[in-house]
Amino acid sequence: MASVAVVGAGVTGLVTAIGCARAGHRVTVFDRGPVPNPASASSDQHRALRVLRPDDVHGTLRMAEARRRWLELESLLRTEIFRPVGVVTAGTPDELAPVFDTAGRAGLPAVAVSPDALAPVVFPAGTAGVLDVGAGVLLAERFLRAAAEWLAAHPAVTLRPRCAVVDVGDHRVSAADGTVVDADLVLVAAGPGNTELVERPVTLYRQTMVYLRPPPQLAGWWTSAPGVGRIGAARTAWLLPPGGGTLLKISSDAVCREVAATTERDRGPWADRLLAEPILTGAADYAVVAVRDCHYAADPVGGGPMLVRIRPSVWSRPACGGTGFATAPLVAEEILGAVMEVKA
Ligand SMILES: Cc1cc2nc3c(=O)[nH]c(=O)nc-3n(C[C@H](O)[C@H](O)[C@H](O)COP(=O)(O)OP(=O)(O)OC[C@H]3O[C@@H](n4cnc5c(N)ncnc54)[C@H](O)[C@@H]3O)c2cc1C
Numbered sequence: 001m002a003s004v005a006v007v008g009a010g011v012t013g014l015v016t017a018i019g020c021a022r023a024g025h026r027v028t029v030f031d032r033g034p035v036p037n038p039a040s041a042s043s044d045q046h047r048a049l050r051v052l053r054p055d056d057v058h059g060t061l062r063m064a065e066a067r068r069r070w071l072e073l074e075s076l077l078r079t080e081i082f083r084p085v086g087v088v089t090a091g092t093p094d095e096l097a098p099v100f101d102t103a104g105r106a107g108l109p110a111v112a113v114s115p116d117a118l119a120p121v122v123f124p125a126g127t128a129g130v131l132d133v134g135a136g137v138l139l140a141e142r143f144l145r146a147a148a149e150w151l152a153a154h155p156a157v158t159l160r161p162r163c164a165v166v167d168v169g170d171h172r173v174s175a176a177d178g179t180v181v182d183a184d185l186v187l188v189a190a191g192p193g194n195t196e197l198v199e200r201p202v203t204l205y206r207q208t209m210v211y212l213r214p215p216p217q218l219a220g221w222w223t224s225a226p227g228v229g230r231i232g233a234a235r236t237a238w239l240l241p242p243g244g245g246t247l248l249k250i251s252s253d254a255v256c257r258e259v260a261a262t263t264e265r266d267r268g269p270w271a272d273r274l275l276a277e278p279i280l281t282g283a284a285d286y287a288v289v290a291v292r293d294c295h296y297a298a299d300p301v302g303g304g305p306m307l308v309r310i311r312p313s314v315w316s317r318p319a320c321g322g323t324g325f326a327t328a329p330l331v332a333e334e335i336l337g338a339v340m341e342v343k344a
Pocket residue numbers: 007008009010011012013030031032033037039040041042043046047048049163164165166189190191192193194196197207208209251294295296317320321322323324325326327
């Protein structure tokens with residue numbers, strides 16, 4: 001049995017903690033807030049899991065593996081966390097061809113979708129859709145709550161909520177309350193907070209999201225609707241459908257901006273700008289229920305790696321960008337491999 005210390009109880013930390021506990025290791029999870037923490041990047045109604053990555057067969061197969069692991073977690077936690085509704089990407093024929101090609105080479109399904117089949121969604125002129133059949137919606141907050149409960153009930157797991165970590169060394173984690181925990185392996189998965197603990201530059205982004213309730217006559221249509229991406233004026237908008245207790249959510253890169261800190265104030269007309277995007281047919285019939293900003297960190301160079309070893313026993317999830325939720329089981333898998341290596 002090895003001991004693993006996890007800094008951060010977002011999706012990365014919780015999925016990794018579950019994997020380590022199931023493999024028979026002792027795990028301590030620290031978070032500076034409650035567990036789960038509503039202020040974490042992971043805390044939202046839903047996140048998309050896309051399987052198909054155009055021109056990247058290996059990446060596509062890895063995402064299919066991530067999906068398989070999410071389904072395993074769903075069985076373990078005995079609660080619906082994945083809605084297999086698929087995700088449609090809009091594109092011109094030239095843009096969609098590589099998606100079908102990659103799907104064919106990976107042996108995974110992709111289906112052409114006519115904009116008429118998704119009439120409540122505005123497709124940019126000259127585009128149609130490809131449905132990533134294996135993709136879907138992860139019910140993020142539902143997963144975080146179920147994972148925290150599962151971990152709290154596990155005898156080999158210690159949860160340390162409201163316990164900020166101030167220093168990470170080889171085989172050691174120091175908390176603000178003066179406690180020091182020794183571990184065979186340390187994972188720093190503190191989201192945008194990673195930079196305070198690990199010297200590695202990241203770019204911090206803030207993105208505005210608007211949550212909508214569809215008009216009653218479309219409520220039934222939306223219950224089985226897929227996610228849709230690459231829509232909007234500049235084709236950088238996306239939507240996640242309602243279902244499983246969630247609202248319809250829209251956002252766009254047009255309302256994503258770089259910030260210096262999560263606490264930095266900005267008062268731009270972000271929600272109005274987002275609501276002006278051509279995303280929904282008859283948008284005025286949709287009720288705005290909430291508006292929210294969310295932060296994520298990305299590596300300044302090309303999105304960056306999923307995981308970095310920064311000391312012999314310390315690993316960091318530096319910057320996860322737009323797929324950080326969906327890929328969390330792949331991080332957990334790598335950490336489990338590293339635990340075996342450290343113990344060998
Ligand atoms: C608008 C938006 C849309 C997104 N869409 C998608 C999507 O569709 N699909 C997808 O896969 N991903 C998506 N992402 C990215 C994804 O949500 C994040 O990459 C992922 O949730 C990050 O999880 P994490 O566990 O690594 O970090 P976080 O969720 O940020 O968790 C880090 C935790 O560490 C804690 N912490 C920080 N500092 C300390 C410290 N010093 N001591 C102790 N604890 C600490 C924090 O309190 C927090 O709870 C999106 C992100 C945003 C912002």
